[in-house]
Amino acid sequence: MSAFDFKFRQETDDDWMAFGSCRGLSEIFFAPLAERPQTRLRREEKARTVCLACPVLDTCRDFARAHREYGFWGGESEDERHQAGFRLIAPIGVRV
Ligand code: SF4
Numbered sequence: 671m672s673a674f675d676f677k678f679r680q681e682t683d684d685d686w687m688a689f690g691s692c693r694g695l696s697e698i699f700f701a702p703l704a705e706r707p708q709t710r711l712r713r714e715e716k717a718r719t720v721c722l723a724c725p726v727l728d729t730c731r732d733f734a735r736a737h738r739e740y741g742f743w744g745g746e747s748e749d750e751r752h753q754a755g756f757r758l759i760a761p762i763g764v765r766v
Contacts, residue, residue, distance in 0.1 A: 684733075691724040692717070700741040714747050721745040 692699055698716045705713070721727055722745060731744025735756040740748060748758055 686726045686729045686733075689724075689726050690730065691720050695720060699743070714742055717742040718745055 695717075698713050698720070701710060701713070721730075721742070724730070727744055729744075731746055733739070734743030734746065735751055735754070738756065738759050739751075740758065742748075743751075746754070752758060
């Protein structure tokens with residue numbers, strides 16, 4: 671382990687990610703290029719269903735909000751995080 675690895679592990683607490691119900695399902699949590707709005711809504715509803723049964727939902731939502739993540743995290747879309755006051759650094763497709 672390098673000094674960088676040790677520092678990185680101390681600065682991020684991401685052990686909870688191992689318990690996420692979305693492991694292996696990236697295609698429904700992150701948009702493909704040029705995704706149409708209707709397709710995005712359908713994809714995000716599938717992701718929401720997975721999140722609602724996930725044991726780390728609250729932790730995931732808080733993490734995504736704090737880190738201004740892209741994609742669907744913790745039962746929230748980018749748009750919903752934005753509406754909750756957690757703006758993306760460079761919003762893509764946010765509807766306000
Ligand atoms: S809450 Fe959703 S995005 Fe977060 S780890 Fe669970 S399934 Fe994945």
